[in-house]
Amino acid sequence: MRSLRTVFITCILFSSVSAVAQDKAPSFIGVNGGISLPMGNWSKTNYEDNKSGFAGAGPQVAIDGAYFFSKHIGVGALVNYSSYKTRDINGLSAGYQDAFDVDQVTTTAGSYRLWNFLPGLYFNFPAHPISITARALAGITHATTPLVAVDVMDADIDDGTFEQKESTANSFGFDLGVGISYPVIKQIAINLRADYFYSNPDFQIENTNRQNKAGRLVNEYHQPLTGINISLGVAYCFSKK
């Protein structure tokens, strides 16, 4: 009798688990790419304001994946790289030209680079034939500021080059996003996503060959690196929908 009861309970449990498993949203791993649009002071281009970050829109790529343990909720992670060219280098260069009152300034600028390592929660809302996914991720942002080199020339004399060196800092970062997923073939889906991202690294910036107090001089930068990522991608789903 006892063994029968054990078998019965075991069958019930297995069938429950099986039922839950059938209702689970498909786990996936995917690759996304798109454009990242910086916002706030980070994207402003006011030469006189050191809060202005001169960050322009840039490409971003990401690998993410999630394991869904229920119909709607899962855990996952995002690894994301994005790059932001220095925006309005002409304005930056003109600012230095005016500040030093020289015949010519040559400004060379690199890019901001961000790596995000963000685990967190994924949410899935089926709406046949698509599904809507949302995510709330938090983790580490590893960011690097661009190198800015300014060569000053006046009266056919090269007065040298001063540099705002690259600076790297890590900080807490998060990503809140929503997207739609459409299964094109069995186990393959395409995704369209929009994500808001935020981090606030404290950069300490080294400047070399700044002999005189003149022109824009940024020794530190502590402004939110925030913006919107718009991306398109493809995902491999591990279970049938």
Added chain:
Amino acid sequence: MGLLIFSFAYSSCNKKEQVVTPAPPGNEFLTTVELKLQNSQDPTDTHTAIWRQLDPTEANPPDTSLAVLNLKPNSTYDGQVILLDETKTPADVVSDEIKERQNYHLFFFQPTPISPANLVISATTTNIPGTQTSSTGPYLNLVVTRTDVDANTPPLQVGLTDSFVTGTTSAGWLRVVLRHQPNVKDGTYPPGSSDLDVNFKVTIQ
């Protein structure tokens, strides 16, 4: 595939961009240099010497008829350099802009004739390297020192205000040079270029 996308994005997005920015046209001219001196012991003893070149092409010679200082011997004068652009109406006071941009401007004042012993070149003297010296004289007995400093760290002299100290009766020339030293100002003459280079006749009697 992901690695490929990452490596492509990383390599293509880490390139540097370069922009060359020339000075905008229509910069101001520096047409007029005034030296205003006041005897520190006798406020009524004032002098103004004016060097003027109103032709930006410099096809015509400058007007030096007023570029003369007649100073009393053994006196100390508080001096001020005023630069004007008289091609504009009213005249633009360029020395105000030099004051704003003092961190990379530096005046030099070179009395001649000068003895080799008095041609001291340092970060705080106003003498100009390479000035021809005379071992026999007679010399212009005038020493000019700057009295203002800029906002650099440590502060460097500027020369918009100065002290003119005369000795015994003598005569000669005072060469005034404004050096424009963008991000290379260190108190010495060589870095940068000259925004002006003019001469005043000086008589001490």
